[in-house]
Amino acid sequence: MNVAPFVESPQDVVKKMLQLVQPKPDEILYDMGSGDGRIIIMAAKDFGLRCVGIEIREDLVRRAMAEIKRFNLDSRIKVMNDDFFNVDVSNADIITLYLTTSANEKLRPKLEKELRSGVRVVSHDYEIRGWRPTKISRDDPPGHTIYLYVFDPATTPTKNEVKIPFFR
Numbered sequence: 001m002n003v004a005p006f007v008e009s010p011q012d013v014v015k016k017m018l019q020l021v022q023p024k025p026d027e028i029l030y031d032m033g034s035g036d037g038r039i040i041i042m043a044a045k046d047f048g049l050r051c052v053g054i055e056i057r058e059d060l061v062r063r064a065m066a067e068i069k070r071f072n073l074d075s076r077i078k079v080m081n082d083d084f085f086n087v088d089v090s091n092a093d094i095i096t097l098y099l100t101t102s103a104n105e106k107l108r109p110k111l112e113k114e115l116r117s118g119v120r121v122v123s124h125d126y127e128i129r130g131w132r133p134t135k136i137s138r139d140d141p142p143g144h145t146i147y148l149y150v151f152d153p154a155t156t157p158t159k160n161e162v163k164i165p166f167f168r
Contacts, residue, residue, distance in 0.1 A: 009124055012141045014042050015141070017096060020137060020148045023047045027093035029089065030054065034083045034108065037064025037077070039096050044076040051077045054084040068161050090114045099123040105129055112153070121149040129161040 008015075015040070023029070025048035030040045034053030041064075043049040055061050061081040069075050080087060084107070089095065092115065097104060104126055110127075111121065127133065127147050132155075135148040 004089060007039060010141065011038065011145075013124055013146070014039050014143050016141060016144075017122045017124060017146055018047055018138060020135060020146060020163050021122050023049055023094060026050055028091055029094040030087075030089045030092045030094060031096045032089075033103075034064060034079065035060050035098075037067050037079065040064070040077050040079070040100075041067055041071060041073060043094075043096075044073045045071055049076070051089075052092075052130070053077065053135055054082055054087050054147075055079065056081070056083050068138070085110060090116065092119055095121040095128070096123075097118060097121065097128075099126060101126045101129065111151070115151045115153075117152050117154070119151045121151060121155040121164070123147045123149075133162055 012159035023043070027049050029040065029043050029049045031051065031053045035039055037053055038087045040053040044051050044087060053064060055064065058081055061079050064079050068074060068079065069106045094103065099107065108128055108130065120126055121128070128149060131149050134150045135145045137146040
């Protein structure tokens with residue numbers, strides 16, 4: 001299911017996203033809708049992460065694979081030509097998103113089901129409604145907002161919880 005158009009994240013935004021999650025070498029990053037692979041390539045090359053890119057568009061997967069080969073990152077990056085709703089992300093340490101608010105909303109139940117406590121989720125420009133961000137970086141870089149979440153199942157509301165106020 002294609003839930004968001006492909007729009008490139010500027011390199012300075014990608015760098016800021018990765019800096020915000022404070023990655024440790026060899027952690028596992030999943031990029032949901034990885035497009036041309038720029039997030040997973042920078043994460044592997046500059047931060048020493050092991051990465052999985054999930055992209056539904058075959059042409060973008062081919063572009064990403066060409067860049068991964070060019071940088072000789074085949075051993076650190078796997079790209080899956082699949083719908084991210086079909087891919088188990090339970091071993092992720094970090095999730096990156098540049099989707100839309102409605103796409104994040106559709107993805108949220110999957111993340112709540114599969115993520116373990118402490119996983120960092122970073123979203124470029126679009127919040128995850130119902131989750132409280134740990135940090136918000138506005139206009140750094142200018143014109144962009146980056147939301148950082150640290151997933152905690154104990155404090156993250158589920159769809160079964162009442163989300164409307166009760167009035168007497």
